[in-house]
Amino acid sequence: MISALIPTRGGDSRLERNLPSVVRALASSGDAWEVIVVDDGRELRREPQGVRVLPLAEARGYGPAVNAGAQAASGDRLLVLNDDVRLEEAAVRILREALPPEGVFAVAPRIVSPLSRVGDEGGKSASIRAGLLEIEEVAASDTHPTFYPVGCCYLCHRRSFLELGGYDDIYAPFFWEDVDLAYRAWRRGLASLHVPAAVCHHEGSATIGERPMDERQRAWHRGWALFHLRNIQSPQLRAGSLGAWAACALFDDRRPVLDGLSEALGRYRRAGARPKAGASDEEILARVRRE
């Protein structure tokens, strides 16, 4: 059974536009299904018909909302979506067929989006540049490993999601939680795959886009720094990332960047680094480096 999880924060009109396509794609998947709309902060004005609504009294952001949905889901697979995503009818069936029982954490479709530089947000490569991990979009026509499945649309095993601990609340309310989760999966040898034959359409950060630019920039840099502090374990890469953050602290004059970096250090002091285990950073990056 597939449980579609759609966190939303007052996204009545977005759900009205996109939910019918999700229902059609699930109905064509060849599997049983359910839709859980996670009402983050109880801001929905109308309850969508034909779906389960999971109200969360306090709005805590995308990651905690998806985690709550995953806990409540009945399916053995999770279709994680944003409320501004429209699915093509065959998308869920193709993703379902592409997700093997073992060895893969998640499969992500082609994500057609106005935000995308290459026309598809779904494929990602990663490399270290000047001490920090940088992510690039990769256009592709065949299924291939991707650094992480973008949080707006992917299919994964619920068991894997929960065993990995779901999204890390430390990134809340948004940005970098999906990268972090996939990195933990890669660490355990669970790949993420980009499946361009499945197609969805992303309106483009409709909820986050309503936030002020400074807040988004601060959250982006906070998440970026947290990702390194929490996940990078190779001593050389870790020393390099600290050197890079020192350069940012010394020479970057943008308040959101410095605020984000300071917040990341504060959150990291409370949470600490993850225990060393599994694949090395170099091995993971070699799997997702752009050829």
Next chain:
Amino acid sequence: MKATRGSAPTGPEPPPLPDPLPDILDLARQEGALHGEGLASFLEALRARARLVLAERVERLDERLRMLEAELAWRRESIAALEENVRALGQQAEGLSEELRKSSEAHGALLAHHRELADELSRASGAHETLIGHHRELVDRVATELVSIASLSPLRARQARRRLLALAELLRADSR
């Protein structure tokens, strides 16, 4: 206490920028990133990232400079247009001033003519009053004489005719 960089805020100024550098260096020291191979990686990344950050800052400044130059050009054009407007309005004001001067002169001449006409009217009114007084007196004398003539006896017709002729002569003389 949270580290900051820059001076303390005064009045409505924004708070000083946070300074995460001491925390980063503390962490780097704790993790051994400031010794041996770690230090080499730390410094290499610091240099490379500093170049990127500074290049981005220069790019932002260039962009800001381009915007300011465009704004300056726009301001110059606006000032030139305003100066042209001022010049045109100055010319218009000069024309209106000359027109006003001519109108003032014409107005003065009209006032003088008006005063002359008023004097003439005053004189004519005086003469008219004198003439009316004279005519009233004449009519009164003629009426008195006619009453007197009418009271004469028919036997004194010659006297009556003579006095009537005298009256006629009087009226004829006044009509000249």
